Amino acid sequence: MLKESKFTEGFKKAVTKHSTKSLLASIISIIVGLIIGFIFMLVASILKPGSSALGGIGILLTGPFNGLNPKYEIGNLIFYMVPIIFTGLSIAIAYKTGLFNIGAPGQFLMGTMGSLLVALSIDTTGNRFLGILVWILAIIVGMLLGMFWGSLVGMLKALFGLNEVIASIMLNWIAANIITWVFKDSPLHNIGEGKDGYLIKTSLTGNFSPTLGLGKLFSSGNISSYIDIGIVIAIVFCVLTWIFMNKTTLGYEMKACGLNKESAKYAGINEKKNIILCMAFSGALAAIGGALYHLNAGIEFKWQSAYQTLPPWGFNGIPVAFLANCNPLGIILSSMFIRYLSTSGAFLPMVGFNQYFADIIIAIIIYLAGFTRYFIGRIDKRIRDMELARLLEKEKNGLKSDPPNDNVIVMEEEGKK
Amino acid sequence: MEDKYVIEMRNITKEFPGIKANDNITLKLRKGEIHALLGENGAGKSTLMSILFGLYQPDEGEILINGEKVLINDPNDATKYGIGMVHQHFKLVECFTVLDNIILGSEDSKLGFVTRKKSREKINKLMDDYSLHVDLDKRIDEISVGMQQRTEILKMLYRDSEILIFDEPTAVLTPQEIEGLIHIIKNLAKEGKSILFISHKLNEIMSVSDVCTVLRKGKYINTVKTSETNTDELAKMMVGRDVSFTVDKEKAKPKNIVLRLDNVSVVDKNTKKSVVNNVSFSVKSGEIVAVAGIDGNGQTPLINAITGLGPVSSGTITLLGNDITNGTIKERIMYGLSHIPEDRHKHGLILDYSIAENFVIERYLEDRFSWHRHRLIHFENRKNYSDYLIDNYDVRSGQGSNTTARSMSGGNQQKAIVARELDKDHSILVACQPTRGLDVGAIEDIHKKIINDRDNGAAVLLFSLELDEVLNLADRIYVIYDGEFVAHFINNGLKPEDLGLYMTGSKKMKKENIVC
Structure with missing residues (x-):
């Protein structure tokens, strides 16, 4: 029990740290950007036979290793x-x-x-x-x-x-x-x-x-x-x-x-x-x-x-x-x-795409990075919900969790008496 | 009638990480009733109202409207059920007219163009019905705060709201406007609207409401008929202990002059009008001098002239004998200026900084908080100092010293500023509205601290719009009217009436009687 709470504590601490959240948000925008880029290339490959969207994304992911x-x-x-x-x-x-x-x-x-x-x-x-x-x-x-x-x-x-x-x-x-x-x-x-x-x-x-x-x-x-x-x-x-x-x-x-x-x-x-x-x-x-x-x-x-x-x-x-x-x-x-x-x-021309597709995808990702705050907000909410679920779970198990503030209040009231 | 409620919130529980904001709270509102919701900051009033307004979902409990169980998922649902809310900070479009603000979001249109005629008729009728008049063609930025609030109320009425929630509606109003608002609210109730009135001001609750529900620390305490109770009882329920409204203090023992103003005038840059006019006075160590007056009579430019936030046009200001008329704020702080600012968000805090970072904002270059020739931050000392202030000044924050100021409640933000300014070595404390928006318990506490500060030898200059506060704390009082000091009193048992006529400008003392 103790071990677990220590783990969740550490996890929560890491995730709620602002820098971790930013990193997560950036990673999300990169993934979403690549997906949108893939859709772009899919459309382009329909217009131009001989090009392959999957090949294109493969080249983007393997980058310099195509040389x-x-x-x-x-x-x-x-x-x-x-x-x-x-x-x-x-x-x-x-x-x-x-x-x-x-x-x-x-x-x-x-x-x-x-x-x-x-x-x-x-x-x-x-x-x-x-x-x-x-x-x-x-x-x-x-x-x-x-x-x-x-x-x-x-x-x-x-x-x-x-x-x-x-x-x-x-x-x-x-x-x-x-x-x-x-x-x-x-x-x-x-x-x-x-x-x-x-x-x-x-x-x-x-x-x-x-x-x-x-x-x-x-x-x-x-x-x-x-x-x-x-x-x-x-x-x-x-x-x-x-x-x-x-x-x-x-x-x-x-x-x-x-x-x-x-x-x-x-x-x-x-x-x-x-x-x-x-x-x-x-x-x-x-x-x-x-x-x-x-x-x-x-x-x-x-x-x-x-x-x-x-x-x-x-x-x-x-x-x-x-x-x-x-x-x-x-x-x-x-x-x-x-x-x-x-x-x-x-290397994109190898699969029939113009090299500027890479720039398009970069631009999309940058654009998504603009939504970073939104993504961070979502992550925040997720963590809050997780926390809430954990608290409720504890309650159900009969381990009455005293919110820290209650302790303060009790002490304070006693002190004032 | 007895058991018919327009709203029933039954056994509402809402938990946030680490805190139970609402713990099994029940609130029942009858038709045509003015129901006050009383509680200190952080008692759970706002959470409860947010649940009613659909901003949060309760973890447990149910909401009934006119006897039927409902789910309120978002504010749109709330509007559908006839619930309207006047927020503490108005949600108006400044550059729109009153009329456009009222109809915004539910405007009639023809071929895509807004048609205002029908709306105008409806609003005019509403204004007559509730004797609630506003000039519909004025822009929001042209009308007073009281009129803006009326616009908000009309907005709800226009949407046929039956249940009106007022969230701390008097916080931003002048005494006269408050009287007007209370009148309006009573009118609304008479016409059959049901009203929830959120406040922590006991006098208002006594004068406006029929029934009062008290919350404390997220828990339901009691619901009482206002006619069967009194302020002392309510205060006790709210705070959980006896509260004294008057502050005990010994007679002042003024010593040397700390702050001195000679013929200080401030001319407004834009209007070229003199907003502070030839003001001379001094504050000695060990005394509390208050400047009383109605809002907007030159207090802000005078405060700015003294604290360095604004310019001085003529005259001199000296602090501990040093001429600081044109001195930088840093110099003033060096000579011992502590300043609790009027606007805690604009000046008092950097909201995105942690509370620890905020505590040292004026002192980060001190030996204690920096090392390597003041180039690097001493994190450990800063943290320790911050923990010390949090403990000693009862600042409550979710994550201790690492809490960002933004995530703290208004009351605790103010406590943090007070803690920072009082704990710093200072010769004078310029306290501007030090208890604005605070609850009874916190006000009592801050008043004690200010008097304590005086007894420890600081000079205190208090600017306050609350006459009670001025009369409770001050040893001497200056009354400011239209940028001028029009009266001076030694405070030995003064009554509000003694100052009233001077504050409205109907009376003036002779210049030579205004001792500086």
Whole structure:
């Protein structure tokens, strides 16, 4: 009896924990999303003979394992997680402070620009030690630029009351145009000039991200995948951000501002300072994502189209953050999941579907994640019912359960007598 | 007649995890009767009414309407059986007219367009029948709270409700509006409507109801005829022990000046009107100074000026000799400001934070609650402190320190704020409506704590709309009218009548008699 109650107690504790509930809700939305996606493909397969919906879902589920060399695919999958982990973190911490940072693409671009200007203007070919130093410097410069870019949004909001969404959309395009100007017409334009509209790879100046041998581990024959140290740094940042939001006084302060601005003010918390700081952190995170992505030895940055299309990595942080319910640790999983589906998209033509079906399904899942609260509510109710059933069961068995409050009342009444 | 009931709720039991909200409760309502449901916060009144309204299903027991057993699965069923409810917080669409709000959801239409003529006639007739008049063409945000409540009542009448439930209807009203409401309710009963009146205010129950059912801690206590009982008896039934309505306190021993205002004025940013006008006064340690007045006479901007939530246009405010006129809230807290805010949801609590997190909202940077140069939260100390406050201030919460503030009852939320503000080192306590929405037992308790705080050497500045509270607690009283201090009294046995004329602005003291 005791053992059982201990077990149910533990189970209840685990399930009622908010993070567990969010995880459950995300899993539910993924499953439902896949089912809807399957129906989509079923309809499409009727319209287009020769395609198979079951095959399609199979490919989505097996993802990178459809490739000739799964190891290589997995290496790339992990590499492409890095930028969306960072933009996801950027959006998550802003959201927890009550801000919607739609400016991640701009901050991502500023980080890209800052880091590449450093990494491509200093040539350390041959000296790996110096190369690493410049690489670190590049990340820091990129981060500072992104931090500045983010804090601009914060300042506009805190000091002039300008809505952060409007401010960051504008700053996205300003960043995109600045970057085009810098690499096209500014005095700095010949730094790292590559083929038309591109910069050269960082491997040519020697200041590229260490691969820690991961590239070779996840390779296909002689061709290494892109994977590098970025994923390690990304996971470290997820943990750090989680600690920041949950264990530090500053995180507590920021969340207070996000949850109830007025009572934060009442308690003497400087809301304006927190908005600016939060946007600065948020910008820094997105910028590190941009820096780490482009500092990879094999990536060339195409500045030419920046002023027309913002980098997708910025906006893709939004689904990553929300699928994880803005939990920094959850972001590791959600980014992995999204990249897993994206990777599988490339193999969909094998069963007669367009690769964009994967994107459709991702979009459906993100959409469902919006219902997370609803799902959480359902789970909550289920737990309450279970609890109730347990209590009633106890009663039936003759074990009169005294609700805790009754004890309090009795003691209190005796005390007052 | 004697045994004919419009509603019978028999042996209702409803259990929530860890608590029996309703334990074998029976409630019988006759036609044309005003039946009061009395109980403290958490006594199970709301649960019982939610069951009647179809929001919850009872675990045991049955509901009979006009002698027939019914199942009420949702509010639509309740409406079908002629049950209507005026909620404590009105459910009105602010930017709609009164008329549109009343017909919303059961409007007549022709070719998809709303036709209001028939509805208007019906409502006009209702208004005449029950002498319950509202301007139908005004928007909700243009009319007073009392008028909004009338709109809610008309909404029920329009839907032909026979059984009207009023959930704490007076909580939001001014004394004059309360009188009007009581009149309306009596009218409704006279016209044959049956009324359930939920309240914890004894005076109202005595003046409005015919019969009163008392609940305590989820249990049925008794049903009595109001004419055969008195407030003391009801209070005893409700709380379970004798309750004293007057507070015992010794004479104040004021010492040094803690808070001082000199010619403070506040000009409203939007209307450019002066909402606080040249106010000067001071509060000494060891005394309770109350500001009495009818709601909306400048109390809120004055409170905001003192606590830092709002601006000061001219004049100076000093706290312990430090000029804080334009100081930040953090500075004020540092000089010892404790503030029980008027609006506990807007300012007092972060509803999605746990009670422990809420307890340290002003103090999280203290050595005790943070470590590593105040950068990291000290969870263990915070938890211990929170447990200590919960024990010492009798804050009841389902899961102890981890309970989110949102899931606590209003009374316990208020107790939590009081606990936090009193337990913090402070030189002055600015208490704004400290007992709003609390039940008798809790009010008595908080009053004792405030007096205790005074005796421990704090200065107390009390803002209250409840005259009884002001007269019970205050050592000195200022009356505020239209943003101005119009009277000053030393409280030695003052009666409400003494203040009345000043509060309505019909009388004013000479400026030099208003000592600061």
